[in-house]
Amino acid sequence: MDVTIKxxxxxxxxxxxxxxxxxxxxxxxxxxxxxxxxxxxAELGYRRNAAARSLxxxxxxxxxxxxxxxxxxxxxxxxxxxxxxxxxxGFSLIFASSDEDxxxxxxxxxxxxxxxxxxxxxxxAGGNDELLKxxxxxxxxxxxxxxxxxxxxxxxxxxxxxNHSSAYQLVHHFLEQGARSFGLIHGPMSATTxxxxxxxxxxxxxxxxxxxxxxxxxxxxxxxxxxQAAVRLFLQGxxxxxxxxxxxxxxxxxxxxxxKHKLRIGEDVLLGSYGAVDAAPLLPFSITYVDQNPRELGxxxxxVVRERLVSSKQGHIWHVMxxxxxxxxxx
Amino acid sequence: MDVTIKxxxxxxxxxxxxxxxxxxxxxxxxxxxxxxxxxxxAELGYRRNAAARSLxxxxxxxxxxxxxxxxxxxxxxxxxxxxxxxxxxGFSLIFASSDEDxxxxxxxxxxxxxxxxxxxxxxxAGGNDELLKxxxxxxxxxxxxxxxxxxxxxxxxxxxxxNHSSAYQLVHHFLEQGARSFGLIHGPMSATTxxxxxxxxxxxxxxxxxxxxxxxxxxxxxxxxxxQAAVRLFLQGxxxxxxxxxxxxxxxxxxxxxxKHKLRIGEDVLLGSYGAVDAAPLLPFSITYVDQNPRELGxxxxxVVRERLVSSKQGHIWHVMxxxxxxxxxx
DNA sequence: GTGAAAGCGCTAACAC
DNA sequence: GTGTTAGCGCTTTCAC
Numbered sequence: 001m002d003v004t005i006k007x008x009x010x011x012x013x014x015x016x017x018x019x020x021x022x023x024x025x026x027x028x029x030x031x032x033x034x035x036x037x038x039x040x041x042a043e044l045g046y047r048r049n050a051a052a053r054s055l056x057x058x059x060x061x062x063x064x065x066x067x068x069x070x071x072x073x074x075x076x077x078x079x080x081x082x083x084x085x086x087x088x089x090g091f092s093l094i095f096a097s098s099d100e101d102x103x104x105x106x107x108x109x110x111x112x113x114x115x116x117x118x119x120x121x122x123x124x125a126g127g128n129d130e131l132l133k134x135x136x137x138x139x140x141x142x143x144x145x146x147x148x149x150x151x152x153x154x155x156x157x158x159x160x161x162x163n164h165s166s167a168y169q170l171v172h173h174f175l176e177q178g179a180r181s182f183g184l185i186h187g188p189m190s191a192t193t194x195x196x197x198x199x200x201x202x203x204x205x206x207x208x209x210x211x212x213x214x215x216x217x218x219x220x221x222x223x224x225x226x227x228q229a230a231v232r233l234f235l236q237g238x239x240x241x242x243x244x245x246x247x248x249x250x251x252x253x254x255x256x257x258x259x260k261h262k263l264r265i266g267e268d269v270l271l272g273s274y275g276a277v278d279a280a281p282l283l284p285f286s287i288t289y290v291d292q293n294p295r296e297l298g299x300x301x302x303x304v305v306r307e308r309l310v311s312s313k314q315g316h317i318w319h320v321m322x323x324x325x326x327x328x329x330x331x
Numbered sequence: 332m333d334v335t336i337k338x339x340x341x342x343x344x345x346x347x348x349x350x351x352x353x354x355x356x357x358x359x360x361x362x363x364x365x366x367x368x369x370x371x372x373a374e375l376g377y378r379r380n381a382a383a384r385s386l387x388x389x390x391x392x393x394x395x396x397x398x399x400x401x402x403x404x405x406x407x408x409x410x411x412x413x414x415x416x417x418x419x420x421g422f423s424l425i426f427a428s429s430d431e432d433x434x435x436x437x438x439x440x441x442x443x444x445x446x447x448x449x450x451x452x453x454x455x456a457g458g459n460d461e462l463l464k465x466x467x468x469x470x471x472x473x474x475x476x477x478x479x480x481x482x483x484x485x486x487x488x489x490x491x492x493x494n495h496s497s498a499y500q501l502v503h504h505f506l507e508q509g510a511r512s513f514g515l516i517h518g519p520m521s522a523t524t525x526x527x528x529x530x531x532x533x534x535x536x537x538x539x540x541x542x543x544x545x546x547x548x549x550x551x552x553x554x555x556x557x558x559q560a561a562v563r564l565f566l567q568g569x570x571x572x573x574x575x576x577x578x579x580x581x582x583x584x585x586x587x588x589x590x591k592h593k594l595r596i597g598e599d600v601l602l603g604s605y606g607a608v609d610a611a612p613l614l615p616f617s618i619t620y621v622d623q624n625p626r627e628l629g630x631x632x633x634x635v636v637r638e639r640l641v642s643s644k645q646g647h648i649w650h651v652m653x654x655x656x657x658x659x660x661x662x
Numbered sequence: 663g664t665g666a667a668a669g670c671g672c673t674a675a676c677a678c
Numbered sequence: 679g680t681g682t683t684a685g686c687g688c689t690t691t692c693a694c
Contacts, residue, residue: 002470004671015681020673028679045469050445051382051391052671055686060382062425062446071411071626073404080402083428092442094393094425097414111423114381115393138376139333259613279610282590295402335687346665351689359663383687386670 003044011040023048054116062092063305064112064120066105068191070097074275074294075123078145081298082121086305091118100188102127113140119305123147126190132156141308145301147192157308159301159319163193163274166290166323167200170244170272173288173325175204179241179270181214185230185250187222194222197246197274216240220250227253235261239269248275248289255283280328291326334375342371354379385447393423394636395443397436397453399522401428405606405625406454409476412629413452417636422449431519433458444471450636454478457521463487472639476632478523488639490632490650494524494605497621497654498531501575501603504619504656506535510573510601512545516561516581518553525553528577528605547571551581558584566592570600579606579620586614611659622657 005023009016014033021029022037029037040046054060063086067075083093096112098105105125112120113135122132123146133155136142144158152158171182184201187194198217205215218233220226227250234240243258245251251273258265265271266285273289280287304317336354340347345364352360353368360368371377385391394417398406414424427443429436436456443451444466453463454477464486467473475489483489502513515532518525529548536546549564551557558581565571574589576582582604589596596602597616604620611618635648 002671005673006671016672017674017681017683018679021680024673030679033680045465047441048445049386049447049671051386051447052686053673055380055382055386055671055688056673058686069411070414071404071407073402073407076402076404076407079426080400080428083401087427092425092427092446094423095410096423097411097418110378114378115423116380116382134376256613279613282587282610282614284615333687336689337687347688348665348667348690349663352664355689361663364664380687383670384689386672386687387689389670 002049003046004049005046007044008037008040008046011044012036058116060116060118061090062094062115062117064115064117065093065095066098066108066112066120066122066124067095068098068100068123068125070095074292075146077294078123078298078301081295081300082302082305083298085299085302089306091305098125100125100190106131109135116140118309119143121145121301121305124149126192141305143301143304143308145297149192153318154316157304157317159297159304159321161193161292161297162320162322163196164200164203166325167197167246167274168204169325170274170288170290171201171204171208174242174244174270174272175208175210177242177270180210181238181240181242182210182216183230183234183240183243184215184217185227185243185245185254186217186219187246187250189219191222194246201244201246214240222247222249224249224253224256226250227255228257230254231257231261239263242270242272244272244274246274248273248277251275251277251287251289252279276326276328283328286327286329288325288327290323292323293321297321333380334377335380336377338375339368339371339377342375343367389447391447391449392421393425393446393448395446395448395451396424396426397429397439397443397451397455398426399429399431399454399456401426405623406477408625409454409629409632412626412631413633413636414629416630416633420637422636429456431456431521437462440466447471449640450474452476452632452636455480457523472636474632474635474639476628480523484649485647488635488648490628490635490652492524492623492628493651493653494527495531495534497656498528498577498605499535500531500656501605501619501621502532502535502539505573505575505601505603506539506541508573508601510571511541512569512571512573513541513547514561514565514571514574515546515548516558516574516576516585517548517550518577518581520550522553525577532575532577545571553578553580555580555584555587557581558586559588561585562588562592570594573601573603575603575605577605579604579608582606582608582618582620583610607657607659614659617658617660619656619658621654623654624652628652 005016005019009019019037022034096108106128120142129149129151142156144156148158148160186198189195218230231254245254271287275292300319336347336350340350350368353365427439437459451473460480460482473487475487479489479491517529520526549561562585576585602618606623631650
């Protein structure tokens, strides 16, 4: 049997209420009693029971975080930012990974809500728009991050990147570099980010009057393998002037595959990426990419969570973060 | 006010005990009652309260995971493996990040134990040996992963790599390649992994009769920057035949710095790494490295956790996983 | 099979 | 200031 507040009270010769007051830092306890309580706590090795506490207070000081992939550095950078902001305020993070699966996501959403987390941070795999709206409506604040299903734009708090604009600028840059034909490697259209990036690209291509026959599009799944597959497809026709991968894993796949075919990036073909390619500084060619900042995204989410929890403010909070184009050149 | 089991009972015209039985899948409920309960649950949008539940059952179905850095892919790969094994059994993971800080680790250990997690998985930052032993002794099973303070080897369950042997082999390989002088880039000695790797290296160097004056050692902190700093140090003397970085971030830093100085890896200097360097397949030189498998480490930990929780077995469970040497060559 | 009722450990009125 | 006490929502004997 665990030691409870009752045991502490008995040992210190006070009531449980006094122990509770000491535990919660109430100023209305005489110092000599407080120190007796603290002694008893130490002697007995008492640890407060969070379940009993939150049953009473209806607060868990826990934030549920639901991401498509717990091992994806992008999402974990976001989580790091979140933790940096929230941990100092006493919040813990409980994680779940949907594996980009709507059904699993729905199940995990239920589990997290049963834990009565104080707030839910979700990078949705899609397909749970109604459920998310219900949960939020039911009194559990939901903050969307990275992925924003259009239906939810007016309904929930969110912090996302300006995917459309960044992708637009990426294409625009290559048009200015003189590229006249394009190979686009898209992510899965179930991810709103992939969809928005695709639209951003198309807007720039239309504006640049690039005719459809000079555009090849491959629909990948954000994985390195799909970046490689895309390049193999492109090689079946005439190699486009520029290959644009709409995330960094696919960009890396494209680089590997192009290299395998002895194609020189920067000369035979230009390469663009949405998101930095880690190895870029060492590669013998330059890559222009959209500079994401997941850490900052996470910090912003943390602030939104706090705003939502402390100021219980009306209306919705949303942030659309701007990205800049960057180029890594060989040194 | 949330809807409770009482509301459901009233709506279904049964007692709370019956609702509870349905919730827990007890077979001793007549089907027509059970379905009425399920209806009521759906109509009312009832969600079970995990806090109340675990207050009673003394189980949370939650595993606490404490790692030095939540955004480090190595630890998140471990976590992914853990989650893959545990999630199907209804366990959720609650994470905390110690930032390699013993004091923060101690605090988080307390928080997690207050949550009454069913088990604690810890990659320790060090300095909390007694606390960890106490927690485990107090009835909360602790499973160490990756980092194993020697004092705890006989006290707790653990799953770790064979750092000593792998590092030994790494050095041995370079001796066989003809390297006669070495530059070692160590991790922080507060991390047991770094310490073990250092001993492994030294054992091989001693056996190879490499005289001390042909060994330069730099004590880094596992970061890319410290890999770069190490190389700058090495360049002040005579460049060693082989530079060995004892983790992959430092290896990458070393590569960047060597390249910056126009040194050709594989010709001017050999390079070895503990852990794969992501960009390796594309680099114009080969790297020999210890092939870690964090995902599998995590899966193994998951199995240990389950063993510990279900079979409440006596004694300690430990796994020391073996790694293989691998070489990535340019294609 | 089903229900009544006693807590699990804690907090927060309320009374003193 | 401090103590008493009534629950928070659930599970689980123990009767019936």
